Amino acid sequence: MLNNRTIKVMLLFTWATTCFSCKKFLDFQPRDFMFEKEVFSKPEGVHAALNGIYQLMGSLELYGRDLTLYAVDLMGQLYDKSESAYSPEGRLQSYDYTSVWVKQRFSSIWTSAFKTIRNVNNFCAQLEQPSFSTVSEAEKNSLLGEAYAIRGMLYLDLLRLFGPAPGTGNNKPCIPYVTTVDFKTQPLLPGTQIMDSVMKDLSKAAMFLKSDLALSDSSRDSRKWRLNYFAVKTLQARANLYAGKNEAAWQIVLDIQDRANEAFPWMASVDAAKADPVFFAESFWGVENKKLYDVYRQTFNPMLTEDSILAPATTKFNSVYDNVNDYRGAGWFKPGANGNKNYNVFVRYSDDVVTNTNHSFFQPLIRKAELMLIGAETAPDLATGYRLLNDLRLNRGLPPIAQQDSRTQLLSDILQEYQREFWGEGQLFFLFKRRNLYYIPDAETNSFSVSMNPANYQVPIPEQETLYR
Numbered sequence: 001m002l003n004n005r006t007i008k009v010m011l012l013f014t015w016a017t018t019c020f021s022c023k024k025f026l027d028f029q030p031r032d033f034m035f036e037k038e039v040f041s042k043p044e045g046v047h048a049a050l051n052g053i054y055q056l057m058g059s060l061e062l063y064g065r066d067l068t069l070y071a072v073d074l075m076g077q078l079y080d081k082s083e084s085a086y087s088p089e090g091r092l093q094s095y096d097y098t099s100v101w102v103k104q105r106f107s108s109i110w111t112s113a114f115k116t117i118r119n120v121n122n123f124c125a126q127l128e129q130p131s132f133s134t135v136s137e138a139e140k141n142s143l144l145g146e147a148y149a150i151r152g153m154l155y156l157d158l159l160r161l162f163g164p165a166p167g168t169g170n171n172k173p174c175i176p177y178v179t180t181v182d183f184k185t186q187p188l189l190p191g192t193q194i195m196d197s198v199m200k201d202l203s204k205a206a207m208f209l210k211s212d213l214a215l216s217d218s219s220r221d222s223r224k225w226r227l228n229y230f231a232v233k234t235l236q237a238r239a240n241l242y243a244g245k246n247e248a249a250w251q252i253v254l255d256i257q258d259r260a261n262e263a264f265p266w267m268a269s270v271d272a273a274k275a276d277p278v279f280f281a282e283s284f285w286g287v288e289n290k291k292l293y294d295v296y297r298q299t300f301n302p303m304l305t306e307d308s309i310l311a312p313a314t315t316k317f318n319s320v321y322d323n324v325n326d327y328r329g330a331g332w333f334k335p336g337a338n339g340n341k342n343y344n345v346f347v348r349y350s351d352d353v354v355t356n357t358n359h360s361f362f363q364p365l366i367r368k369a370e371l372m373l374i375g376a377e378t379a380p381d382l383a384t385g386y387r388l389l390n391d392l393r394l395n396r397g398l399p400p401i402a403q404q405d406s407r408t409q410l411l412s413d414i415l416q417e418y419q420r421e422f423w424g425e426g427q428l429f430f431l432f433k434r435r436n437l438y439y440i441p442d443a444e445t446n447s448f449s450v451s452m453n454p455a456n457y458q459v460p461i462p463e464q465e466t467l468y469r
Helices: 004-013 045-057 071-077 088-093 099-125 137-162 191-208 212-214 219-224 227-241 246-263 268-274 290-298 314-320 327-331 368-378 382-394 407-421 428-436
Strands: 172-175 283-288 333-335 344-346 362-367 440-441 448-451
Touching: 045 137, 045 368, 071 088, 071 428, 088 099, 088 362, 137 172, 137 191, 137 227, 137 428, 191 212, 191 227, 191 362, 191 428, 212 227, 219 448, 227 246, 227 283, 227 327, 227 362, 227 368, 227 428, 246 368, 268 327, 283 368, 314 407, 327 407, 362 368, 368 382, 368 407, 382 407, 407 428
Parallel strands: none
Antiparallel strands: 283 362, 333 344, 440 448
Protein backbone atom coordinates (compact mmCIF):
# COMPACT_ATOMS: atom_id res chain seq x y z
CA MET A 1 0.00 0.00 0.00
CA LEU A 2 1.33 3.41 -0.90
CA ASN A 3 2.16 5.81 1.89
CA ASN A 4 0.96 9.40 2.19
CA ARG A 5 3.98 11.01 0.65
CA THR A 6 3.87 8.93 -2.50
CA ILE A 7 0.16 9.20 -3.25
CA LYS A 8 -1.20 12.47 -1.88
CA VAL A 9 -0.35 14.50 -4.98
CA MET A 10 -1.05 11.59 -7.30
CA LEU A 11 -4.72 11.37 -6.36
CA LEU A 12 -5.33 15.01 -7.25
CA PHE A 13 -3.60 15.14 -10.57
CA THR A 14 -3.26 11.75 -12.27
CA TRP A 15 -6.85 11.36 -13.40
CA ALA A 16 -6.67 13.21 -16.65
CA THR A 17 -2.97 13.07 -17.40
CA THR A 18 -3.19 9.57 -18.85
CA CYS A 19 -5.73 8.67 -21.51
CA PHE A 20 -5.97 6.12 -24.30
CA SER A 21 -5.76 7.76 -27.69
CA CYS A 22 -6.78 4.72 -29.74
CA LYS A 23 -10.07 4.25 -31.50
CA LYS A 24 -11.38 2.00 -28.74
CA PHE A 25 -11.84 4.99 -26.45
CA LEU A 26 -12.85 8.60 -26.77
CA ASP A 27 -10.36 10.62 -28.75
CA PHE A 28 -9.95 12.96 -25.85
CA GLN A 29 -6.64 14.36 -24.68
CA PRO A 30 -7.15 16.20 -21.39
CA ARG A 31 -4.76 18.97 -20.46
CA ASP A 32 -2.29 18.28 -17.69
CA PHE A 33 -3.05 19.02 -14.04
CA MET A 34 -6.82 19.21 -14.35
CA PHE A 35 -8.33 19.42 -10.93
CA GLU A 36 -10.58 16.63 -9.75
CA LYS A 37 -13.74 18.73 -9.70
CA GLU A 38 -13.26 19.79 -13.30
CA VAL A 39 -12.45 16.26 -14.45
CA PHE A 40 -15.68 14.80 -13.11
CA SER A 41 -17.87 17.68 -14.21
CA LYS A 42 -17.73 16.67 -17.89
CA PRO A 43 -18.45 13.32 -19.59
CA GLU A 44 -15.09 13.53 -21.40
CA GLY A 45 -13.30 13.91 -18.10
CA VAL A 46 -15.12 10.95 -16.54
CA HIS A 47 -14.16 8.73 -19.47
CA ALA A 48 -10.61 10.02 -19.43
CA ALA A 49 -10.32 9.15 -15.74
CA LEU A 50 -11.37 5.54 -16.34
CA ASN A 51 -9.22 5.29 -19.45
CA GLY A 52 -6.25 6.39 -17.38
CA ILE A 53 -6.93 3.53 -14.99
CA TYR A 54 -6.94 1.07 -17.88
CA GLN A 55 -3.62 2.49 -19.01
CA LEU A 56 -2.21 1.82 -15.55
CA MET A 57 -3.49 -1.76 -15.82
CA GLY A 58 -1.43 -2.15 -18.98
CA SER A 59 1.76 -0.78 -17.41
CA LEU A 60 4.92 -2.88 -17.39
CA GLU A 61 4.72 -3.39 -13.64
CA LEU A 62 1.25 -4.91 -13.94
CA TYR A 63 -0.40 -6.77 -16.81
CA GLY A 64 1.73 -5.22 -19.54
CA ARG A 65 4.68 -7.38 -18.45
CA ASP A 66 5.33 -8.58 -14.91
CA LEU A 67 1.97 -10.15 -14.02
CA THR A 68 1.70 -11.92 -17.36
CA LEU A 69 4.48 -12.66 -19.81
CA TYR A 70 7.56 -12.06 -17.67
CA ALA A 71 7.87 -12.34 -13.88
CA VAL A 72 4.95 -14.68 -13.15
CA ASP A 73 5.69 -16.83 -16.21
CA LEU A 74 9.28 -17.21 -15.00
CA MET A 75 7.86 -18.41 -11.69
CA GLY A 76 5.79 -20.88 -13.70
CA GLN A 77 9.04 -22.38 -15.10
CA LEU A 78 8.26 -21.56 -18.72
CA TYR A 79 11.68 -20.25 -19.72
CA ASP A 80 15.00 -21.96 -19.32
CA LYS A 81 17.41 -19.85 -17.25
CA SER A 82 19.23 -22.82 -15.69
CA GLU A 83 22.59 -21.79 -17.12
CA SER A 84 22.26 -18.30 -15.64
CA ALA A 85 20.89 -19.18 -12.22
CA TYR A 86 22.48 -16.08 -10.66
CA SER A 87 20.95 -13.70 -13.19
CA PRO A 88 17.89 -11.70 -12.09
CA GLU A 89 15.62 -14.01 -14.10
CA GLY A 90 17.35 -17.08 -12.70
CA ARG A 91 16.86 -15.87 -9.14
CA LEU A 92 13.22 -15.17 -9.85
CA GLN A 93 12.78 -18.62 -11.36
CA SER A 94 14.33 -20.18 -8.25
CA TYR A 95 12.04 -18.12 -5.94
CA ASP A 96 14.93 -16.22 -4.37
CA TYR A 97 12.83 -13.49 -2.80
CA THR A 98 15.88 -12.18 -0.90
CA SER A 99 17.55 -10.96 -4.10
CA VAL A 100 17.67 -7.16 -4.32
CA TRP A 101 16.50 -7.22 -7.94
CA VAL A 102 13.62 -9.58 -7.13
CA LYS A 103 12.57 -7.44 -4.17
CA GLN A 104 12.54 -4.36 -6.37
CA ARG A 105 10.46 -6.17 -9.00
CA PHE A 106 7.74 -7.14 -6.54
CA SER A 107 7.89 -3.77 -4.83
CA SER A 108 7.09 -2.17 -8.20
CA ILE A 109 4.19 -4.57 -8.72
CA TRP A 110 2.81 -3.76 -5.26
CA THR A 111 3.19 -0.01 -5.67
CA SER A 112 1.66 0.05 -9.14
CA ALA A 113 -1.27 -2.13 -8.07
CA PHE A 114 -2.15 0.09 -5.13
CA LYS A 115 -1.66 3.22 -7.18
CA THR A 116 -4.24 1.86 -9.60
CA ILE A 117 -6.55 0.82 -6.76
CA ARG A 118 -6.36 4.31 -5.25
CA ASN A 119 -7.44 5.75 -8.57
CA VAL A 120 -10.30 3.25 -8.77
CA ASN A 121 -11.42 4.12 -5.25
CA ASN A 122 -11.46 7.81 -6.05
CA PHE A 123 -13.30 7.19 -9.33
CA CYS A 124 -16.01 5.20 -7.52
CA ALA A 125 -16.28 7.78 -4.76
CA GLN A 126 -16.83 10.56 -7.29
CA LEU A 127 -19.50 8.70 -9.28
CA GLU A 128 -21.31 7.51 -6.15
CA GLN A 129 -21.84 11.00 -4.76
CA PRO A 130 -25.58 11.74 -4.57
CA SER A 131 -25.06 14.93 -6.56
CA PHE A 132 -23.20 13.27 -9.45
CA SER A 133 -25.13 13.74 -12.70
CA THR A 134 -22.44 14.19 -15.36
CA VAL A 135 -23.51 11.06 -17.26
CA SER A 136 -26.78 9.13 -17.37
CA GLU A 137 -27.63 6.65 -14.65
CA ALA A 138 -27.20 3.72 -17.04
CA GLU A 139 -23.79 4.89 -18.18
CA LYS A 140 -22.71 5.63 -14.62
CA ASN A 141 -23.59 2.08 -13.59
CA SER A 142 -21.66 0.63 -16.52
CA LEU A 143 -18.58 2.69 -15.67
CA LEU A 144 -18.83 1.72 -12.01
CA GLY A 145 -19.12 -1.92 -13.06
CA GLU A 146 -15.83 -1.68 -14.90
CA ALA A 147 -14.16 0.05 -11.95
CA TYR A 148 -15.37 -2.55 -9.44
CA ALA A 149 -14.13 -5.32 -11.75
CA ILE A 150 -10.69 -3.72 -11.99
CA ARG A 151 -10.43 -3.49 -8.21
CA GLY A 152 -11.60 -7.07 -7.72
CA MET A 153 -9.14 -8.38 -10.30
CA LEU A 154 -6.19 -6.49 -8.83
CA TYR A 155 -6.91 -7.68 -5.31
CA LEU A 156 -7.36 -11.26 -6.48
CA ASP A 157 -3.92 -11.15 -8.09
CA LEU A 158 -2.35 -9.43 -5.09
CA LEU A 159 -3.73 -12.28 -2.98
CA ARG A 160 -2.55 -14.90 -5.47
CA LEU A 161 0.93 -13.40 -5.37
CA PHE A 162 1.45 -12.12 -1.82
CA GLY A 163 -0.98 -14.38 0.04
CA PRO A 164 -0.40 -17.95 1.19
CA ALA A 165 -1.34 -20.91 -0.95
CA PRO A 166 -5.00 -21.79 -0.43
CA GLY A 167 -5.48 -24.03 2.60
CA THR A 168 -2.07 -23.28 4.11
CA GLY A 169 -2.69 -20.04 5.99
CA ASN A 170 -6.00 -18.53 5.00
CA ASN A 171 -6.53 -17.03 8.45
CA LYS A 172 -3.16 -15.29 8.63
CA PRO A 173 -3.04 -11.56 7.75
CA CYS A 174 -1.41 -11.03 4.35
CA ILE A 175 -2.55 -7.91 2.45
CA PRO A 176 -4.89 -4.94 3.02
CA TYR A 177 -8.13 -4.31 1.12
CA VAL A 178 -8.42 -0.57 0.65
CA THR A 179 -11.72 0.80 -0.68
CA THR A 180 -11.49 4.43 0.47
CA VAL A 181 -9.46 7.45 -0.59
CA ASP A 182 -8.22 8.47 2.84
CA PHE A 183 -4.58 8.14 3.83
CA LYS A 184 -4.90 5.91 6.86
CA THR A 185 -2.82 2.75 6.94
CA GLN A 186 -5.19 -0.16 6.50
CA PRO A 187 -4.78 -3.43 8.42
CA LEU A 188 -3.52 -6.59 6.81
CA LEU A 189 -6.40 -9.02 6.41
CA PRO A 190 -6.51 -12.82 6.13
CA GLY A 191 -7.04 -14.39 2.75
CA THR A 192 -10.62 -15.38 3.56
CA GLN A 193 -11.61 -11.75 4.13
CA ILE A 194 -9.74 -10.59 1.04
CA MET A 195 -11.58 -13.17 -1.05
CA ASP A 196 -14.95 -12.14 0.43
CA SER A 197 -14.26 -8.55 -0.63
CA VAL A 198 -13.14 -9.66 -4.09
CA MET A 199 -16.40 -11.57 -4.50
CA LYS A 200 -18.43 -8.52 -3.44
CA ASP A 201 -16.67 -6.26 -5.95
CA LEU A 202 -17.08 -8.75 -8.78
CA SER A 203 -20.75 -9.33 -7.92
CA LYS A 204 -21.41 -5.59 -8.10
CA ALA A 205 -19.54 -5.42 -11.40
CA ALA A 206 -21.55 -8.28 -12.93
CA MET A 207 -24.81 -6.67 -11.83
CA PHE A 208 -23.88 -3.33 -13.41
CA LEU A 209 -22.62 -4.86 -16.67
CA LYS A 210 -25.51 -7.16 -17.61
CA SER A 211 -26.42 -4.90 -20.53
CA ASP A 212 -23.38 -6.35 -22.35
CA LEU A 213 -25.44 -9.48 -22.98
CA ALA A 214 -27.53 -7.55 -25.51
CA LEU A 215 -24.62 -6.19 -27.54
CA SER A 216 -24.27 -6.88 -31.25
CA ASP A 217 -21.19 -8.68 -32.56
CA SER A 218 -19.58 -5.44 -33.79
CA SER A 219 -20.18 -3.68 -30.47
CA ARG A 220 -18.86 -6.68 -28.59
CA ASP A 221 -15.50 -6.42 -30.34
CA SER A 222 -15.17 -2.88 -29.04
CA ARG A 223 -16.08 -4.03 -25.54
CA LYS A 224 -13.20 -6.49 -25.55
CA TRP A 225 -10.93 -3.54 -24.77
CA ARG A 226 -12.98 -2.85 -21.63
CA LEU A 227 -13.99 -5.12 -18.77
CA ASN A 228 -17.40 -6.51 -19.67
CA TYR A 229 -19.96 -8.98 -18.39
CA PHE A 230 -18.32 -12.11 -19.84
CA ALA A 231 -14.90 -11.13 -18.49
CA VAL A 232 -16.34 -10.39 -15.05
CA LYS A 233 -18.23 -13.69 -14.85
CA THR A 234 -15.03 -15.53 -15.78
CA LEU A 235 -13.20 -13.58 -13.08
CA GLN A 236 -15.87 -14.70 -10.63
CA ALA A 237 -15.33 -18.30 -11.70
CA ARG A 238 -11.55 -17.84 -11.37
CA ALA A 239 -11.93 -16.42 -7.86
CA ASN A 240 -14.33 -19.15 -6.74
CA LEU A 241 -12.02 -21.85 -8.05
CA TYR A 242 -9.06 -20.28 -6.23
CA ALA A 243 -11.13 -20.18 -3.02
CA GLY A 244 -12.04 -23.85 -3.40
CA LYS A 245 -15.71 -23.09 -4.10
CA ASN A 246 -16.00 -25.46 -7.04
CA GLU A 247 -19.78 -25.65 -7.10
CA ALA A 248 -20.08 -21.86 -7.36
CA ALA A 249 -17.46 -21.79 -10.13
CA TRP A 250 -19.30 -24.53 -12.02
CA GLN A 251 -22.61 -22.71 -11.79
CA ILE A 252 -21.04 -19.63 -13.40
CA VAL A 253 -19.68 -21.74 -16.27
CA LEU A 254 -23.07 -23.39 -16.69
CA ASP A 255 -24.83 -20.02 -16.77
CA ILE A 256 -22.75 -18.40 -19.52
CA GLN A 257 -20.97 -21.08 -21.56
CA ASP A 258 -23.64 -21.35 -24.29
CA ARG A 259 -23.83 -17.59 -24.75
CA ALA A 260 -20.03 -17.35 -24.67
CA ASN A 261 -19.66 -20.00 -27.36
CA GLU A 262 -22.14 -18.13 -29.52
CA ALA A 263 -20.61 -14.69 -29.01
CA PHE A 264 -16.92 -15.62 -28.99
CA PRO A 265 -16.22 -18.23 -31.70
CA TRP A 266 -13.23 -20.55 -31.47
CA MET A 267 -10.22 -20.07 -33.72
CA ALA A 268 -11.15 -21.71 -37.02
CA SER A 269 -7.78 -23.14 -38.05
CA VAL A 270 -4.05 -23.12 -37.46
CA ASP A 271 -3.72 -20.45 -40.15
CA ALA A 272 -6.19 -18.27 -38.27
CA ALA A 273 -4.17 -18.79 -35.09
CA LYS A 274 -0.98 -17.72 -36.86
CA ALA A 275 -2.67 -14.61 -38.23
CA ASP A 276 -4.22 -13.76 -34.85
CA PRO A 277 -1.81 -15.10 -32.20
CA VAL A 278 -3.54 -13.23 -29.36
CA PHE A 279 -6.75 -15.13 -30.23
CA PHE A 280 -8.75 -11.91 -30.32
CA ALA A 281 -11.92 -13.66 -31.48
CA GLU A 282 -11.95 -15.80 -28.34
CA SER A 283 -10.87 -13.10 -25.93
CA PHE A 284 -13.35 -11.74 -23.43
CA TRP A 285 -11.06 -8.88 -22.40
CA GLY A 286 -7.56 -7.54 -22.85
CA VAL A 287 -5.65 -4.33 -22.28
CA GLU A 288 -4.11 -2.04 -24.83
CA ASN A 289 -0.38 -2.31 -24.15
CA LYS A 290 1.45 0.32 -26.18
CA LYS A 291 4.78 -1.19 -25.07
CA LEU A 292 3.85 -4.76 -25.98
CA TYR A 293 6.11 -4.98 -29.00
CA ASP A 294 8.95 -3.22 -27.18
CA VAL A 295 8.70 -5.89 -24.48
CA TYR A 296 8.86 -8.55 -27.18
CA ARG A 297 11.99 -7.03 -28.71
CA GLN A 298 13.67 -6.69 -25.33
CA THR A 299 12.71 -10.14 -24.08
CA PHE A 300 11.91 -12.71 -26.77
CA ASN A 301 13.50 -11.48 -30.01
CA PRO A 302 15.78 -14.17 -31.51
CA MET A 303 18.37 -11.46 -32.22
CA LEU A 304 19.00 -11.15 -28.48
CA THR A 305 22.02 -12.86 -26.93
CA GLU A 306 21.67 -16.19 -25.17
CA ASP A 307 22.01 -14.45 -21.80
CA SER A 308 19.21 -12.00 -22.58
CA ILE A 309 16.54 -13.98 -24.40
CA LEU A 310 13.68 -15.77 -22.70
CA ALA A 311 12.86 -18.96 -24.58
CA PRO A 312 11.69 -22.46 -23.73
CA ALA A 313 14.19 -25.30 -23.53
CA THR A 314 13.81 -27.61 -26.52
CA THR A 315 12.96 -30.65 -24.38
CA LYS A 316 10.36 -28.65 -22.46
CA PHE A 317 8.82 -27.26 -25.64
CA ASN A 318 8.58 -30.70 -27.25
CA SER A 319 6.99 -32.09 -24.11
CA VAL A 320 4.36 -29.34 -23.84
CA TYR A 321 3.57 -29.14 -27.56
CA ASP A 322 3.81 -32.83 -28.36
CA ASN A 323 1.52 -32.59 -31.38
CA VAL A 324 2.62 -30.55 -34.40
CA ASN A 325 -1.00 -29.76 -35.21
CA ASP A 326 -1.49 -27.76 -32.01
CA TYR A 327 -2.58 -24.25 -33.00
CA ARG A 328 -0.69 -22.75 -30.07
CA GLY A 329 2.65 -24.39 -30.65
CA ALA A 330 2.43 -23.62 -34.37
CA GLY A 331 1.13 -20.09 -33.97
CA TRP A 332 3.09 -18.79 -31.00
CA PHE A 333 6.58 -20.16 -31.67
CA LYS A 334 8.99 -20.12 -34.57
CA PRO A 335 12.53 -21.38 -35.13
CA GLY A 336 14.95 -18.60 -34.18
CA ALA A 337 17.21 -19.15 -37.17
CA ASN A 338 17.53 -15.45 -38.04
CA GLY A 339 19.18 -14.97 -34.66
CA ASN A 340 21.30 -18.11 -34.97
CA LYS A 341 19.13 -19.89 -32.45
CA ASN A 342 18.71 -23.61 -32.95
CA TYR A 343 15.48 -23.71 -30.97
CA ASN A 344 11.98 -22.27 -31.06
CA VAL A 345 11.42 -18.73 -29.83
CA PHE A 346 8.24 -17.14 -28.51
CA VAL A 347 6.69 -14.82 -31.13
CA ARG A 348 3.11 -14.49 -29.91
CA TYR A 349 3.60 -10.81 -29.04
CA SER A 350 5.69 -9.83 -32.04
CA ASP A 351 4.25 -7.13 -34.30
CA ASP A 352 5.72 -9.04 -37.25
CA VAL A 353 3.11 -11.79 -36.94
CA VAL A 354 0.02 -9.62 -36.38
CA THR A 355 -1.88 -9.36 -39.67
CA ASN A 356 -5.00 -7.54 -38.41
CA THR A 357 -3.91 -4.09 -37.32
CA ASN A 358 -7.27 -3.59 -35.57
CA HIS A 359 -5.86 -5.93 -32.92
CA SER A 360 -2.48 -4.20 -32.62
CA PHE A 361 -1.26 -3.73 -29.05
CA PHE A 362 -4.06 -5.96 -27.73
CA GLN A 363 -2.88 -8.15 -24.86
CA PRO A 364 -5.41 -10.82 -23.83
CA LEU A 365 -6.08 -11.26 -20.11
CA ILE A 366 -9.35 -13.21 -19.91
CA ARG A 367 -10.33 -15.72 -22.59
CA LYS A 368 -12.99 -18.31 -23.29
CA ALA A 369 -10.48 -21.14 -22.94
CA GLU A 370 -10.11 -20.39 -19.24
CA LEU A 371 -13.87 -20.56 -18.72
CA MET A 372 -13.95 -23.98 -20.39
CA LEU A 373 -11.01 -25.27 -18.33
CA ILE A 374 -12.61 -24.03 -15.11
CA GLY A 375 -15.72 -25.90 -16.20
CA ALA A 376 -13.71 -29.05 -16.88
CA GLU A 377 -12.20 -28.89 -13.39
CA THR A 378 -15.41 -28.13 -11.50
CA ALA A 379 -17.90 -30.21 -13.48
CA PRO A 380 -20.04 -32.50 -11.32
CA ASP A 381 -18.89 -35.66 -13.10
CA LEU A 382 -15.90 -36.91 -15.07
CA ALA A 383 -17.85 -37.29 -18.31
CA THR A 384 -18.78 -33.60 -18.33
CA GLY A 385 -15.26 -32.61 -17.33
CA TYR A 386 -13.70 -34.52 -20.21
CA ARG A 387 -16.32 -33.24 -22.64
CA LEU A 388 -15.36 -29.64 -21.89
CA LEU A 389 -11.65 -30.43 -21.96
CA ASN A 390 -11.99 -32.17 -25.30
CA ASP A 391 -14.04 -29.30 -26.70
CA LEU A 392 -11.02 -27.09 -26.12
CA ARG A 393 -8.59 -29.67 -27.51
CA LEU A 394 -10.61 -30.19 -30.69
CA ASN A 395 -10.60 -26.45 -31.26
CA ARG A 396 -6.82 -26.43 -30.89
CA GLY A 397 -6.21 -29.07 -33.57
CA LEU A 398 -5.75 -31.92 -31.07
CA PRO A 399 -7.53 -35.27 -30.81
CA PRO A 400 -9.84 -35.90 -27.86
CA ILE A 401 -8.57 -37.64 -24.74
CA ALA A 402 -10.28 -40.89 -23.79
CA GLN A 403 -12.24 -40.46 -20.58
CA GLN A 404 -10.47 -41.87 -17.54
CA ASP A 405 -12.13 -43.05 -14.33
CA SER A 406 -9.91 -40.91 -12.17
CA ARG A 407 -10.33 -37.31 -11.11
CA THR A 408 -6.59 -37.22 -10.46
CA GLN A 409 -5.97 -38.03 -14.11
CA LEU A 410 -8.47 -35.39 -15.23
CA LEU A 411 -6.65 -32.78 -13.14
CA SER A 412 -3.37 -33.87 -14.70
CA ASP A 413 -4.82 -33.56 -18.20
CA ILE A 414 -6.14 -30.08 -17.35
CA LEU A 415 -2.73 -29.03 -16.04
CA GLN A 416 -1.15 -30.03 -19.34
CA GLU A 417 -3.71 -27.93 -21.18
CA TYR A 418 -2.93 -24.94 -18.97
CA GLN A 419 0.72 -25.31 -19.97
CA ARG A 420 -0.21 -25.16 -23.63
CA GLU A 421 -2.92 -22.52 -23.41
CA PHE A 422 -1.60 -19.70 -21.22
CA TRP A 423 1.96 -19.14 -22.40
CA GLY A 424 2.56 -15.42 -21.98
CA GLU A 425 -0.48 -14.84 -19.74
CA GLY A 426 0.88 -15.53 -16.24
CA GLN A 427 -1.69 -18.18 -15.25
CA LEU A 428 0.44 -21.31 -14.79
CA PHE A 429 2.19 -20.40 -11.52
CA PHE A 430 -1.18 -19.56 -9.98
CA LEU A 431 -2.50 -23.00 -10.97
CA PHE A 432 0.43 -24.64 -9.19
CA LYS A 433 -0.16 -22.45 -6.14
CA ARG A 434 -3.92 -22.99 -6.11
CA ARG A 435 -3.39 -26.76 -6.05
CA ASN A 436 -0.46 -26.35 -3.62
CA LEU A 437 1.63 -28.82 -5.63
CA TYR A 438 4.70 -30.17 -3.86
CA TYR A 439 6.49 -30.65 -7.19
CA ILE A 440 5.98 -28.72 -10.42
CA PRO A 441 7.35 -29.18 -13.97
CA ASP A 442 10.86 -27.84 -14.39
CA ALA A 443 12.03 -25.42 -17.09
CA GLU A 444 14.41 -27.85 -18.80
CA THR A 445 12.69 -31.21 -19.24
CA ASN A 446 9.13 -30.54 -18.01
CA SER A 447 9.48 -33.31 -15.44
CA PHE A 448 7.95 -32.73 -12.01
CA SER A 449 11.30 -32.09 -10.35
CA VAL A 450 11.02 -28.58 -8.89
CA SER A 451 10.35 -28.96 -5.18
CA MET A 452 7.94 -26.35 -3.81
CA ASN A 453 7.10 -25.23 -0.29
CA PRO A 454 4.86 -22.54 1.25
CA ALA A 455 7.68 -19.97 1.14
CA ASN A 456 8.15 -20.50 -2.63
CA TYR A 457 4.48 -19.87 -3.24
CA GLN A 458 4.12 -16.73 -1.12
CA VAL A 459 5.99 -13.61 -2.17
CA PRO A 460 6.83 -11.49 0.92
CA ILE A 461 5.07 -8.12 0.98
CA PRO A 462 7.53 -5.31 0.18
CA GLU A 463 9.64 -3.86 2.95
CA GLN A 464 8.32 -0.34 2.36
CA GLU A 465 4.88 -1.64 3.34
CA THR A 466 6.02 -3.15 6.62
CA LEU A 467 7.91 0.02 7.59
CA TYR A 468 4.65 1.88 8.08
CA ARG A 469 3.06 -0.73 10.32
